[in-house]
């Protein structure tokens with residue numbers, strides 16, 4: 001019997017999601033035994049024309065990682081959508097926007113200016129910027145258009161399921177592949193991870209404080225955190241209150257606070273707003289009635305880069321979506 005066809009593709013991402021597939025180690029043999037990998041440009045020599053030659057819907061499952069920010073990425077994910085029965089947004093960048101989504105705090109022009117002209121390591125005497133079309137000796141060279149705004153995968157194509165994480169852990173990847181092979185999938189649109197918060201599964205939750213004294217907030221590099229205590233107890237912001245569980249408490253176990261790469265739990269759409277309100281609800285003020293706006297602003301100033309902190313992985317999927 002023919003094996004189901006599977007495709008992997010990456011868009012605006014760091015390559016970590018591709019590493020996560022390699023991290024399956026010997027389990028990848030089980031995957032290869034059960035499915036036929038028909039497209040995986042980072043590891044195998046298939047071409048776009050091979051996908052174009054397939055029937056619509058011929059690929060059973062496409063795992064697509066990375067956010068979308070160029071015309072080429074849009075064209076490729078639209079092609080894969082047409083050719084695939086199921087599309088899974090794989091990893092934080094495809095799901096709520098990920099680290100590339102922080103580009104939405106800047107404009108296309110300012111990113112190109114910084115990258116190609118003003119970084120300390122740039123040598124570009126002609127101050128040339130990338131162009132979509134360049135003519136050299138009657139030869140036309142083209143580059144895909146770089147968008148002003150980073151998009152999540154589901155802002156560009158219809159997505160069936162989401163596999164969260166930066167990168168998704170191997171057990172969740174195997175569970176997803178098994179669920180597809182066995183036809184044991186949840187409702188369309190589901191995130192293939194538990195809908196509990198990380199605090200619900202965190203071994204440090206017993207020491208989570210009822211109230212937080214924001215005047216004492218610190219950054220992770222400023223103290224050596226007690227590996228037994230909740231980070232909030234130590235004055236370090238940890239976003240486990242608003243983050244979906246399922247990562248195996250990877251950062252917590254490495255003695256680093258959670259930054260929210262698994263995105264929100266079911267029902268919470270704007271991760272940054274949810275995380276901010278969860279932290280704000282813990283903040284203790286001396287005199288609620290007489291605390292002035294100035295005092296609150298002074299307290300908020302103790303959080304370095306609040307927008308970057310609360311929207312580190314989710315700016316493109318937020319209500320804000322980008323700076324205006």
Ligand code: SF4
Pocket residue numbers: 198199202203204205206208229230231232238239240241252257258
């Ligand atoms: S805030 Fe962080 S350290 Fe504290 S219980 Fe939640 S996930 Fe664990």
Ligand code: SF4
Pocket residue numbers: 165166198243244247248249250251252257258259260261262263
């Ligand atoms: S602890 Fe938070 S940031 Fe770290 S892997 Fe887990 S969900 Fe992601």
